[in-house]
Amino acid sequence: MFEDGPVPQSEPLNSSQVCNDAGGYVWTVGDLDRLHRFLCLGSETGTYYCTKEELGLQNVDCIQKLIEDGRGEEVVKDIVEYSVEGWTAKQEPLLIALVQCARCEREKVKKLAYDALPKVCRIPTTLFQFVEFVEKLQGGFGTGWGRAQKRAVGRWYNEKSPRQLAYQITKYKNRNGWTHRDILRLGHVKPEQEATALILKYIAKGWKKVTEDRKEDEEHSEDYNDVMTYLQDAETARVSKDKDLVISLIDKHQFAWEHISTEFLKSVEVWRSLLQHMPMTAMIRQLGKLTSIELLKPGSEETKMVCDRLRDENRLNKARIHPISILSALYQYKKGKGMKGKLKWSPVEAVCQALDDAFYKAFKFVEPTGKRFMLSLDVSGSMSCSGVNGIENIMAREASAAMAMVTMRTETDHHINAFSDHLMDAGINPNMKLDEVIKTISNIGMGGTDCARPMLHAKEKKIPIDVFIIYTDNDTWFGDVHPSEALKNYRKAMNIDAKLIVVGMSANSFSIADPADKGMLDIAGFNSNCPNLIRNFALDLV
Missing domain, CATH: 3.40.50.410 (von Willebrand factor, type A domain)
Structure with a gap:
């Protein structure tokens, strides 16, 4: 033997x-295999034998070695593929790897990384995270803004449709201490469309200045007028005390809960309206809240709607819902309380079963x-x-x-x-x-x-x-x-x-x-x- x-x-x-x-x-394992592990598994919790700090440094060193060995282009390609295909549960490892490529000394790798920025950073949250990681790497506020980064950030704002951009900047106003105003100031973003210019002015100077400078007799593009109406309604939804008006604006523009005043976040009627067009990721995150206010309860139409969406393979794939996110949501939902805060609920068995089914559907068939x-x-x-x-x-x-x-x-x-x-x-x-x-x-x-x-x-x-x-x-x-x-x-x-x-x-x-x-x-x-x-x-x- x-x-x-x-x-x-x-x-x-x-x-x-x-x-x-x-x-x-x-x-x-080979360096690319190590990269793939990092992208899928991260290093935030460490292991029994290795702290998260040690594990994080090891993975950063691995990525640097790949770049130095002339494989940086492969790294960027894998980052984009793992992000676009939704193969990873969290974005932080992807962003850390992308920042390393964007700030490296190899011009071709750097260009590819910045070209990939809008594909990987699809929402402001990930854009802000990317910028924050660059700042930490460079060692100071505003020190990482070379021409390549300014162009990449400019594309992030200009390549979106005006309505899409208006939705994102009003929903994600700030994250991790960063605001769109910070990004515009450091990136010197130049708008390529009239409607985009309106949005950037709104970010930089606020709604009051936008309305003061607007001349009623001026002719504007259809996109401009559409965005103007959208921003006006977003401002109204943010400050209004009229619940019926807020609900009508939610229905009109498919506003998210971030668009409205916090005083309405205990209203069943408001959440019922929000749920109608709620994105999959947000819906999964809000299952506990929706159950606590009894919008989700056994036999309700809303419960059936949520369960049908969770079992919809096309919705799951389009939203890039990762299986581990569903597993985590199921585990927490069954507990009947949030990981933080005082929110509690009685789990609805139909929702638990739908989450169970969604876990398997989230894997590629x-x-x-x-x-x-x-x-x-x-x-x-x-x-x-x-x-x-x-x-x-x-x-x-x-x-x-x-x-x-x-x-x-x-x-x-x-x-x-x-x-x-x-x-x-x-x-x-x-x-x-x-x-x-x-x-x-x-x-x-x-x-x-x-x-x-x-x-x-x-x-x-x-x-x-x-x-x-x-x-x-x-x-x-x-x-x-x-x-x-x-x-x-x-x-x-x-x-x-x-x-x-x-x-x-x-x-x-x-x-x-x-x-x-x-x-x-x-x-x-x-x-x-x-x-x-x-x-x-x-x-x-x-």
């Missing part, structure tokens, strides 16, 4: 292995392969100490169980188990609801980490497996056999050319997958395209 005896995970198989944060020996799968969840202590992309209420091991459910519901021929320093029954099945899955996995005891356990178990029990999938942070260290060697021995004993897919659940640089073995693949956990990547690898399509 072993020519010279098995090598424990606490010792290297060869000189290409490195010591992970737990003291076991593994391989390092994938057809079954017909292969034999073993899905193995790392439930060791380290997996309970790292979150997923800053989502505070979901730990890596609960998130990995939810991910495994997607494959369990797709592939009929599968085995599911959990492991730490020994293998155990995961206690979950494809018919369970997500909150049941999370609760079940949360109650499994912790231990050391031995990622070889699934292959050793399958070999011992003579279970025929085509594809092993291990969901782990790769901090394996406990066992007497390396996972890659356990797979090779399984192949030989069972005469099956089995594959190993390692779903990385933290943004570190480690993997148990041998990069020299074409039958092993490392992918970033919680990429919404993950099931499709698994399918293609299982069928030799990659």
Whole structure:
């Protein structure tokens, strides 16, 4: 079985292995793979063995190395693809990576990064975040505004239709201490249309100055007049005490809750009007609020509307709703209270079920392969100490169980188990609801980490497996056999050319997958395209 005896995970198989944060020996993933992990998983929560600050610096260094190695253009391409396709749960990692490319010394990479700015920063919130990251990188307010950034920011304002821009600047007036006025002052944005000029004047000087300077006998474009009406109604909605008038303006312009006075945010009638055209992301975030005021209650028309939207795959994809965002929303909604503040509600079961369904629909649809799968969840202590992309209420091991459910519901021929320093029954099945899955996995005891356990178990029990999938942070260290060697021995004993897919659940640089073995693949956990990547690898399509 072993020519010279098995090598424990606490010792290297060869000189290409490195010591992970737990003291076991593994391989390092390629720099692009590390980038993909960072984009999908972030580094905001750190890991059991590595602080978030250390993990963040490691990922920044990785991106810098890619740029210095002449691969900056690939980095920008991946940033845009991950953003546009909605493969990531949060925008911060994308923005951090984009800022590094935009502020680098390579002109072509810098140009590509700034060209990508409007594609990645689609709303003012992300634009403000981008600018804030640049300021921090440069070390002072207003110090990062070179010509390239000024042109890119100018395009952000000018490439939007006037009505779209008017909506965004009245909804997102400020974020993180930044305002549109700050951006215009530092960026010296020059409007390219009459209507855009009106909006920029409104930002810089306010509504009173706009109305004072307007001459009634002047002729203006249709867009200008449309924006003028919109801004006037937005100002009215912001200060009006007339609820019926506010509701009529919401219906007319599809205003968001940010457009109206806070005194109406306890009104069921106002929220009913807001809900009619509420964007998907906002609706998911407001489920607790809508339930607390009893707009969402069993059997109501609004509850049916919300549930239908949550199950609408086209809406989910168009809004780029990420599965982890839905999982987090479901977890919090079931609790009946917000993570912060005093808001409480009684969860509506129909909404919980719709969120459960939405989770699976948010992944890219994938057809079954017909292969034999073993899905193995790392439930060791380290997996309970790292979150997923800053989502505070979901730990890596609960998130990995939810991910495994997607494959369990797709592939009929599968085995599911959990492991730490020994293998155990995961206690979950494809018919369970997500909150049941999370609760079940949360109650499994912790231990050391031995990622070889699934292959050793399958070999011992003579279970025929085509594809092993291990969901782990790769901090394996406990066992007497390396996972890659356990797979090779399984192949030989069972005469099956089995594959190993390692779903990385933290943004570190480690993997148990041998990069020299074409039958092993490392992918970033919680990429919404993950099931499709698994399918293609299982069928030799990659």
